[in-house]
């Protein structure tokens with residue numbers, strides 16, 4: 407069917423605008439050869455662009471769990487949990503996560519994106535003021551929009567700014583932050599967030615997507631890394647698609663908060679439950695995360711982060727963050743894109759992040775580490791970066 411004229415005009419104008427701003431994106435298919443290797447156009451590339459931080463997506467126990475679950479139970483859950491898609495495996499995983507986090511209750515969603523949209527739109531409404539960190543993830547921004555709340559954006563990790571904005575509102579208040587920021591790679595100060603929330607009577611929602619599994623002695627995430635228990639926040643969300651190597655997301659909190667989500671979070675109510683092999687894979691991953699093997703993988707991730715930062719500093723680059731997401735700041739978006747291209751020619755995937763995804767003066771190569779990288783991957787990348795920037 408041909409497009410009516412106004413729609414053809416709309417589609418053309420949108421494409422022209424993207425191209426003019428240098429924002430046209432394309433899919434670049436490839437085959438995943440292992441946790442850190444991607445084959446594109448018959449070339450094997452070392453990827454520093456993934457979130458499989460512990461390499462669990464291809465861990466034998468995680469693969470085996472998904473495969474045997476598919477064999478025994480099939481794949482799709484068949485319906486949303488509230489209709490007929492609630493399987494014992496979902497409930498078992500929720501209990502396992504709640505026990506690992508030390509929280510009262512957990513609720514699974516189909517992805518981390520669904521969780522944040524669901525939590526924010528269920529708790530915030532037109533009478534709520536939401537204070538949101540300027541570097542929060544898009545799923546938080548979209549959840550805020552859907553909630554119809556009044557949203558104020560505070561300067562990155564500036565908790566006095568957040569406090570002042572929250573204090574100016576008469577009705578219900580909600581404070582929301584990533585714990586480990588996905589672009590800048592730095593961590594929120596959860597103790598400070600907790601104090602602001604307590605003093606202003608705000609509901610504190612934290613997104614631990616990049617921290618769960620990768621940080622803290624037992625892998626509980628940024629709260630554990632900072633010596634805090636779960637009572638530091640009202641709701642903690644996270645994803646099963648990064649360190650857990652699977653797909654899905656969860657929210658943890660008290661029984662009454664989770665009960666509200668189960669009844670009112672639309673992405674939970676109106677979307678099919680997570681597939682059973684994904685749930686089994688996540689369960690196997692969390693068993694590893696909480697074990698001595700998980701601890702060793704986290705240590706390895708830390709060691710690799712140190713090696714990478716020291717190496718790029720030796721060549722005069724500035725880095726940010728403190729964990730397994732390593733932004734390498736580059737002067738100007740064009741230079742960042744050119745460097746990323748040259749690195750790919752040298753065999754490394756190191757994506758350039760530029761405005762609007764990065765602040766206007768802060769283009770970067772964003773390097774994501776995995777415990778599955780070896781020392782030679784890191785050293786090779788450092789050498790290629792130094793050679794490409796000459």
Ligand SMILES: Cc1ncc(COP(=O)(O)O)c(C=O)c1O
Pocket residue numbers: 517518519520522543545584588613615616645646647654655
């Ligand atoms: C901070 C943060 N929260 C949530 C998500 C969404 O998670 P998922 O990929 O499971 O939808 C992401 C994904 O990149 C993220 O970086």
